[in-house]
Amino acid sequence: MLHGGVGGQSQHSGILDTYAKESILRKSALDAVVDSVVKMEDNPIFNAGTGSYMRIDGSIQMDAAVMTESGLGSVIAVEKIRNPVLLAKDVMEKTPHLIMSGDGAVRLARFLGYAEYNPVTEKAIEQMEKYRSSKLERDVENERYRSLKAMGDISPLERSTDTVGEVAYINGKFAAAVSTGGATPMLRGRVGDSPLPGSGIYCGNKGAVVATGYGEEIIKHLLCYRVYERIGSDDLSTIMQDLTADFKGPVGLIAVSATECKSYSNKPMPVGYFERNE
Ligand code: GLY
Numbered sequence: 001m002l003h004g005g006v007g008g009q010s011q012h013s014g015i016l017d018t019y020a021k022e023s024i025l026r027k028s029a030l031d032a033v034v035d036s037v038v039k040m041e042d043n044p045i046f047n048a049g050t051g052s053y054m055r056i057d058g059s060i061q062m063d064a065a066v067m068t069e070s071g072l073g074s075v076i077a078v079e080k081i082r083n084p085v086l087l088a089k090d091v092m093e094k095t096p097h098l099i100m101s102g103d104g105a106v107r108l109a110r111f112l113g114y115a116e117y118n119p120v121t122e123k124a125i126e127q128m129e130k131y132r133s134s135k136l137e138r139d140v141e142n143e144r145y146r147s148l149k150a151m152g153d154i155s156p157l158e159r160s161t162d163t164v165g166e167v168a169y170i171n172g173k174f175a176a177a178v179s180t181g182g183a184t185p186m187l188r189g190r191v192g193d194s195p196l197p198g199s200g201i202y203c204g205n206k207g208a209v210v211a212t213g214y215g216e217e218i219i220k221h222l223l224c225y226r227v228y229e230r231i232g233s234d235d236l237s238t239i240m241q242d243l244t245a246d247f248k249g250p251v252g253l254i255a256v257s258a259t260e261c262k263s264y265s266n267k268p269m270p271v272g273y274f275e276r277n278e
Contacts, residue, residue, distance in 0.1 A: 005162025006252030016272025052181020
């Protein structure tokens with residue numbers, strides 16, 4: 001199952017179904033989730049990879065993570081690469097580390113042969129121009145602390161939180177992957193939930209969970225781990241609904257266990273799904 005971000009457009013579910021169907025052809029759950037997330041990063045309609053939104057200073061910094069039952073790879077605030085999720089997988093498989101950030105992560109990417117790439121799109125430029133002419137942007141320039149507090153009230157700002165993610169259960173193994181350009185408006189250096197294990201992603205031998213939405217709120221709730229730890233105590237829909245009941249702002253989740261695969265969101269969220277039983 002994959003999602004194109006809470007607040008995204010439901011008509012994108014068709015393309016996500018196709019990605020889900022294609023990803024199940026991969027050999028492992030990890031390869032499946034990475035395959036789909038690469039496709040979403042390369043599709044500019046999503047806020048990840050090409051199509052990522054800009055920070056307030058006009059830069060694009062992207063976060064991504066992959067997790068399996070035994071491994072984790074995560075990258076924070078990486079710039080000028082095409083597929084952050086591939087770098088997250090490389091962190092997991094080719095380094096002794098779990099999480100890499102900023103210039104060190106980009107240096108690793110170049111060492112591994114990732115070409116320099118500009119992910120800026122017309123969509124990102126339009127979004128930035130919209131914010132530059134909005135009240136919030138003036139507040140950020142004039143009164144930093146007040147504006148940061150105001151970032152909690154997202155309703156008038158059409159905040160875009162189209163993080164992408166996938167969970168998979170293939171041949172008895174679980175995996176999860178996420179990627180995002182972040183939740184606009186945001187300062188350079190701000191870190192959301194997506195690259196933080198337990199917050200925006202979690203995977204273990206009971207299942208896999210990824211989140212989308214208001215990152216600060218997801219981090220405070222340690223949302224994905226809390227969903228994961230309750231797997232088996234109730235049905236997935238009830239667990240996800242319970243744990244997001246007091247959320248301020250948009251939130252979405254997808255989760256898979258050995259017996260269920262479900263999505264939940266408090267705003268529209270495109271979801272793709274494919275199941276094959278052998
Ligand atoms: N959920 C993505 C973010 O807050 O960065």
